[in-house]
Amino acid sequence: MPRTGDPSRAVPGPAPDALDFTLDRGSPVPLYHQLAQQLEAAIEHGGLAPGDLLGNEIDLSARLGLSRPTVRQAIRSLVDKGLLVRRRGVGTQVVHSQVKRPLELSSLYDDLESAGQEPATHVVRNERVPAAADVAAALGMPEGAEVTLLERLRSTHGQPLAHLRNYLPPALPEFDTARLEATGLYRLLRAAGVTLHSARQTIGARSATPEEAALLAERTGAALLTMRRTAYDDTGRAVEYGTHVYRASRYAFDFRLLVRP
Template sequence: MALRRDYAHRVPSPEGDPTASLRLGVDRNSPVPLYFQLSRQLESAIAQGSLTPGSLLGNEIDLAARLGLSRPTVRQAIQALVDKGLLVRRRGVGTQVVQSQVRRPLELSSLYEDLHTAGRGPATRVLSNALVPASPEAAAALGVAPGEEVRRVERLRLADGEPLAYLCNHLPARLPGLDDAGLREGSLYALLRGAGVTLHSARQRIGARSATRTEGALLGESARAPLLTMERTAFDDTGRPVEFGAHLFRASRYSFDFQLLVRP
């Protein structure tokens, strides 16, 4: 027998409440906690654009009454999304929707192209693009001697006009076509493919740390805000390293998706 889902509309929705147009409800026969059911529905509405960035959620008391839930249950559902960075509580304003997180699969792809595919309006600010002596770390990754000339590119990647990531890449100096205009208008990997590079594989390491004051200002976060870190060395189809990247992502706006398989 199918489980019953209760869609409650006992109390009229306040004018201007964006949740009024959503078909929210809970299945009281489900073993899934009521707060989690509501939280997932609100998260889905944010991901699908039904709750747009900047919109204000209605009063918790009104929402609880409309759905026939207790206020602590509604508060717990909303807090779960605050903890995920999808909602923010602003004193004197209320609970506001912020940009949904960018969820990126772990594969050898360009962030610019992933954002474009997801409809997130990617844009790039080129902070620097110059030939510099290779640091010991970059030299080891690219297989050149320390101090040998390499190209260092620093960019700020935005999604829908909001800072998302700071990208720092070191590349072999021999690679042509890496001008500022090309870096602003598209992806680094597209430029590499245009230069005749066939990307084949990469070695990647993911971590986390707190933002410095400078990094926070650049990314629109406070000092010591959590950041995701990623280091990647990419190789072409001959096995030569063609890119060493050290990137920072806003943990409140970005996450990685993993698919795990049982080992046979």
């Protein structure tokens, strides 16, 4: 089995049938695109797990009965999506599947954990600050009033995924950094007796600033998804205002649309 780094540690490989793909050579869909789609599906559904080694282009070409340019183009498209990485002297390795989050009032931490994505949190700031105009308007308080700012970096499988800023009104309890790094904010709010009821949310997109790129291991100008959310409890009180950015290469919102009768 191929090895890298520590010679005593084996690099995992895919299950024997994980690369048993069926490609339609008579289809108008290019073979590289068919291969990329099936590789992506195998990653998303767990047939190919993070860390699995696919081998180099020569190995894959021989195994799949395809030309090297076809395999190279398929791999390049998944490297661009952040699902695969090329490692010198090792070959192509699975990094992770893209996180697809349902569009509902839920915690990112809870969604990642339920999807087996191994969430981890680093608290950058946990302090009282004066509310800027947008924060004050969202929380229904005077501009300049004191609020709690929680700034966190959320990662999965050791890779940064999201930069989160959440603002809490002073009436809510303070949460220490250790608890914030051990679990999700909404769990802590529920444990403190807050009943989350509804939210207003806006989703957008923009390019990464140099500071965001450094935090999220992206290049400056890379695509980021943005989210602004104000959450309310069962009395209609605003209990949290969040401004979040997510790596578009690793994250997507997933929701159903119904036709109005």
